[in-house]
Amino acid sequence: MKRFDISVLGELNSDLILYGLPAELSQRESTWPKAFADPRSSSAICAHNISLLGSRVGFTSCIGGDPLGEFCVEALVESGVDVSGVKRLPGKNTGVTVILPSFRETSDSDLSGHDF
């Protein structure tokens, strides 16, 4: 039986973060250059960070039987997280979380990891 330092049980879906949205949305099709897609949801972000700190992390969740689900799983594997507890559900879709950061959370002077 595998042993982990920490086991994480939670959702696994993709985050779609739409930075820089205007105050009023147009009803027409629009492109957002500041949109950002990340294959890690809350529990996956947590698992990713714990794994990179050096713990053995096991992740338990369900994804749909679609490419998006595999995209999310592959990201966790790259982080060193054990994903043997992730079940694929054929015929189901992996979820997407759409996040609309408020204007207070956005800034023209974006801080990036290179600023550290």
Next chain:
Amino acid sequence: MQSPRRGPLGSLVELARNSAAISLGERGLVGIRKRDPTAIHAWTSPLRPRSTVGCGDAALAGLAFAAATDRSFEQSLALAVALRSVGIAWLCFPPHCREDVSRIEQGVHIETVVGRRRLLSEAFRHQRPG
């Protein structure tokens, strides 16, 4: 001084096994242990965030890792603050930023707060939507 068993964070910690923590936004985290009349305030230099999305998850990772590695409560909060700071820049920090986490962690300020009423009041005002 507010009793540890009264007030919003006092109520929250009663639901926890040992301790509870709450975000003060750019002013860091405040943590409280059961049966401890004081609170611990951990913070680092304020950052101007691009986004705070995922920062709570990053902080939780720090608390979980610290618990698994038997760190002290103060060290746990320091690691959580450091991860949250890095999380402001990276939704999930890349492997090469591990050293940044350690460096920021070393610079986290830790303060024991005895009269914590105002601090906790600010914490819950920060949590309020809008």
